[in-house]
Amino acid sequence: MSYESTCFHCTKDQRLQDLMIEIAELPQSTLYLFKEQTYRGRCLLSFKGHKGGLTELEPKEFTQYMQDLAQAAKAVQKVFNPQKINYGAYSDTLAHLHFHIVPKYENGYSWGSTFEMMPENKMWLSETQYSQLVESIRANL
Numbered sequence: 001m002s003y004e005s006t007c008f009h010c011t012k013d014q015r016l017q018d019l020m021i022e023i024a025e026l027p028q029s030t031l032y033l034f035k036e037q038t039y040r041g042r043c044l045l046s047f048k049g050h051k052g053g054l055t056e057l058e059p060k061e062f063t064q065y066m067q068d069l070a071q072a073a074k075a076v077q078k079v080f081n082p083q084k085i086n087y088g089a090y091s092d093t094l095a096h097l098h099f100h101i102v103p104k105y106e107n108g109y110s111w112g113s114t115f116e117m118m119p120e121n122k123m124w125l126s127e128t129q130y131s132q133l134v135e136s137i138r139a140n141l
Helices: 014-019 059-080 127-139
Strands: 020-026 029-034 043-047 084-088 098-104
Touching: 014 020, 020 043, 020 059, 020 127, 029 059, 029 127, 043 059, 059 084, 059 098, 059 127
Parallel strands: none
Antiparallel strands: 020 029, 029 043, 043 098, 084 098
16 A cells, blocks of 8 residues: 555644644645644645655755745745744654754743654634635635
């Protein structure tokens, strides 16, 4: 069985939809808003096509993916004005290239340390609030 048929980043099945909302397709990636919003504005940038990590990318793919990452982070910075953005590229259990884009706020949750993948105090929003965040980010890409 290939990764492409089991990876929810590739299949874009219900597992992905339960966790994230698509914001936009970028040249080499797809940008999503995490539904869990303890870190207000938390997004994820998923590489188009199945690659396990940065070292598997061709030079042009790498350059474009990094440009997509910068574009997404600039939009998050503009919309949410965090004091810092943390980036995480973890793939211990899901071998598909993706970056977490996590705004951090002074005196906010886990300020001064790395962000938590599964924070204890989870923040969920209404459908209207999700839509507003998605549209704000999309408008600033």
